[in-house]
Amino acid sequence: MGIETEYAIASNAQDARIKDNPIELSFALVRAAADAADAAAATRIAGSAGAAHAPGVSTGASATGAHPPIRWDYRPEDPVNDARGYRLPRASARPEMLTDVPELRPTNVVAPNGGRIYVDHAHPEYSSPETMTPQAALAADRAGDQFMQESADGASATLGRTVSIYRNNTDGKGSSWGSHESYEVARAVPFDVLTRLMTLHFVSRQIYTGAGRVGVGEVSEKAGFQLSQRADYFHARVGLQTTFDRPIVNTRDESHSVESRRRLHVIIGDANRMDVPEVLKLGTTSLLAWVAENADAAGFDLEGLLARYELADPVKALHTVSHDLSLGEQLPLASGTGVRGDDVRGGDSGDADGDGNSNSLAATTAWQLQIALRGAVYAVGAAIYDTDSRGEPLWPDVETRTVLDLWGTVLAQLAQLRRENDDERLTDTSAVRNLEWLLKWQVLEGLRRRKNAGWDAPVLAAVDLSWANCDPAKSVFTKMASRASSLVSAADITAARKAPEDTRAWLRAYLIDAYPEAVAAASWKQIALRVPRVSGAAGGAPGGAGAGAMGGGAAGSARVVDGAESDIVTIDISDSAHFTREALESKLRRARTIAEVAAILGASIQ
Amino acid sequence: MPAVNKSQNTNANANANADAEKSADALNAAEAANEAAGRATKQVQSQEQADSLDNLLDDIESSLESNAEEYVQRFVQKGGE
Secondary structure (H helix, E strand, O other): OEEEEEOEEEEOOOOOOOOOOHHHHHHHHHHHHHHHHHHHHHHHHHHHHHOOOOOOOOOOOOOOOOOOOOEEOOOOOOOOEEOOOEEOOHHHOOHHHOOOOOOOOOOEEEOOOOOEEEEEOOEEEEEOOOOOOHHHHHHHHHHHHHHHHHHHHHHHHHHOOOEEEEOOOEOOOOOEOOEEEEEEEEOOOOHHHHHHHHHHHHHHOHHHHOOOEEEEOOOOOEEEEEOOOOHHHEEEEEEOOOOOOEEEEEOEOOOOOOOOEEEEEEOOOOOOOOHHHHHHHHHHHHHHHHHHHHHHHHOOOHHHHHHHOOEOOHHHHHHHHHHOOOOOOOEEEOOOOOOOHHHHOOOOOOOOOOOOOOOOOOEEOHHHHHHHHHHHHHHHHHHHHOEOOOOOEOOOOHHHHHHHHHHHHHHHHHHHHHOOOHHHHHOOOOHHHOOHHHHHHHHHHHHHHHHOOOOOOHHHHHHHHHHHEOOOOOOHHHHHHHHOOOOOOHHHHHHOOOOOOOOOHHHHHHHHHHOOOOEEEEOOOEEEEEEEOOOOOOOOOOOOOOHHHHOOOOOOOOOEEOOOOEEEEEEEOOOOOOOOHHHHHHHHHHOOOHHHHHHHOOOOOO | OOOOOOOOOOOHHHHHHHHHHHHHHHHHHHHHHHHHHHHHHHHHHHHHHHHHHHHHHHHHHHHOOOOHHHHHHHOOOOOOO
């Protein structure tokens, strides 16, 4: 899995004549990131005479650092491929949907941890490297905040004014930008099942993933506070687009993976400053994708659950949940009252609203939906992994157990919160550790009472913005951080400035680190290496080494492009769980030439 | 995450629905315990909490941009994604 964060960007230009252009500021930031990456590569190339990383490797590049910069390669990307089984003709796509058209300025840099830093429309964006757990994705995302703040500092030095970046999703004036999650899901799961399941989840998970927002409506036309930054900008149930008429379930099917796995591209999430909402967002969504993959094998009636809880109007329900601080608003169900009592037992508590009537299920709440979805995870878990003496599924890893414990704790806290009035919520010390919207609300409500102000007071909007500022010296969130649970330490984040060792991101970062002069370009699925010609025609790679080195035959074919002195060899790294440190490091360290490296990785020159 | 389906339980069907209920029951119990524990310490905590929140609000107020209205007005972005 992975997470992409678009940041808001602004400067402190005092001169009224200087009007911020977010595109220019974004380019300045990515230019700073590119300069840092190029300087690091030049240092390593200069140092490789002393054989720090790549003993004896000669690629024909000079050792002075004068080499072409390593850039992200757009070619393998495919933003118009729709998960519902067809492609959007490029001619009918809006220009901003064509995210794979290369640009002339340095807009794309490979981050030191194998992630990607780039300009996306009018925002600087960081994509985390591929990770195996929500906790690893969180650490990689926080490391990204550091890279981006450092690059913002670089841009500030260049421009002579302070460039600030913000981890939020709206300016409250009609514009919204994204914090996208990506999950690999077996293609065998019908996309329709995934769509219906994730619709229920995305509508209801806001109660614990929301980062909180001052203002209601796309241009904050109504004063107030709501749970989510993003909800008001979504108007469709399902679709390919991400920049207009946004859909709850996005169908972009750029798998960045092997044929048997698709990418579930989630565009509806808030950018979180707090750890618990982010880990829950990633963990619960990943677990539900796993439910979709395993329900049949577990004998779990997923179809029944989806039919029982199908929402009458998911878009309206999305807005209702986000606007409802009482946490109890009823969401009408498509089935109306047509559900028999004996069918209602199962994931929900049957009579959660306490009216003694569990026979009809005309409506539900976000909390009840979450109970039902969590129930499905436990049911499938118990069937697949069996249970201990307390009936708890024997989950195979601690990361999964942690997510499930947190999920239960947070839902219990939300049930408690539902009964509390504003005075009680202001003095809450437990739920605020886990709920970002509540922690933000405490600050806003506290200030609002002090100033005897309404929700339209500019100072409240200013707090909402400052909350998201990534500069710790200026961030309101940083001042409140001691009240929030932390799931990653400073050391974890420092470690995540390097690539995860258990995914293909390790190889991407390793090659850039050890062979900066030989990496022509990198992307999610491919790495292009410059392999010097030994003699005459194409003869870089020793014959016969081939794909066998990967053990699973995961590596694929190579493409060769003629160059003046070297061939460009493309390594196929589609399988994100291969190309790990454990699988490859000892082999790669024995390689004496870049041609041998290419051969170990399964590339061979045709 | 349990990414792989490791074994298949033959009693899966029966277990599946029972476990879904068990999970809701366990959560209700946890919720009740949470609530009881919460009440016991609440009075003491809420005074301390109010004091420390006040301190934090002082700090936040003094750190905010002097002209909140202008700061908010200047913050105009374009759409992304």
